[in-house]
Amino acid sequence: MPSPTADHLESFLGNRRLSQQIAFILEVEKLKTVLRRTLLLDRSRVENDAEHTWQLALMAMVLSEHSREKVELVRVLKMLLIHDIVEIDAGDTFAYDTVLAASQAERELKAAERIFALLPEDQAKEVRSLWDEFEAKASAESRFANAMDRLQPLLHNFFTEGGTWSAGGITAKSVERRMQPIGMASDTLGDLSARLIALAVEQGILAPAPQEA
Structure with missing residues (x-):
């Protein structure tokens, strides 16, 4: 309806x-x-985008002290609350799906233009500006918000013994590349993500990076 x-x-x-x-x-x-690929920790089902958004906001509130740069927490929270709204139209793009990733930016931009325009003009401009800032990763707040967006599924994948990593072709190298924004925003959380990836490989729940020729 x-x-x-x-x-x-x-x-x-x-x-x-x-x-x-x-x-x-x-x-x-x-x-x-909007369903995501990330399993709940009890493994009963996958999460939806609203649940993901709530958890990221809570993570930012708890973990902001670990940001490498001083951040305005309210601005981080605003970005996290709106960053995935575009997926109402664009759908969730699996982080390691290179085919869908090719059209992701176009699909999400079109969705942003439609959905944010529902608001009064001044609020539409504010929300669109926050979304653009999140996507650009050019401010301390957007970098920290993006770090939360990458850390949450990493935690879930590790503590569900592989989670979405069980999809074909996902290796430690792919995950390390995906998690780079965490280290850009926080030394502490960057170290945490690197440790979890290494442990996942040791435990056999994440494929090791292929050997260089």
Whole structure:
């Protein structure tokens, strides 16, 4: 069922700005239906995007002291709350799917233009700016937010004895490359990610990097 439009809501709310805000809130509820590959720690099912978003925000609140640079936590939290909203239209792109990755930026940009435009113009500009900042990784806040986005599935994969790493072709080298933003944002968390990858290889739950020819 499609979400109510701002025009429909305004017909009985009588307030254009509020109608746009409510329309956006109802639309992004769909994030609860976007499934990811990451297993819950009890391995009963995969998580959805809304659950992922909540956990990243909580991680940022708890772990921000480990950021290499001083960050404005509220700005980090805002980025994390909106960073995956585009997946309502674009879908979740598996981190190691090189085929889908080729069209990811185009699909997500189109989604950003549609979904954020549901908000009043000033809020739409703010949210779009935050999303662009997250994607660019050019500020301390965006780097730390991206580190949280990479660390969470790493933790889940390690503590579910392989999780999504069991997909064909995933090696330690691929995971190390994927986890680089963690070390860019935090020495402590970068060391943690490197240790978990090494332990995963030792325990046989992650394939070692192929030997160089």
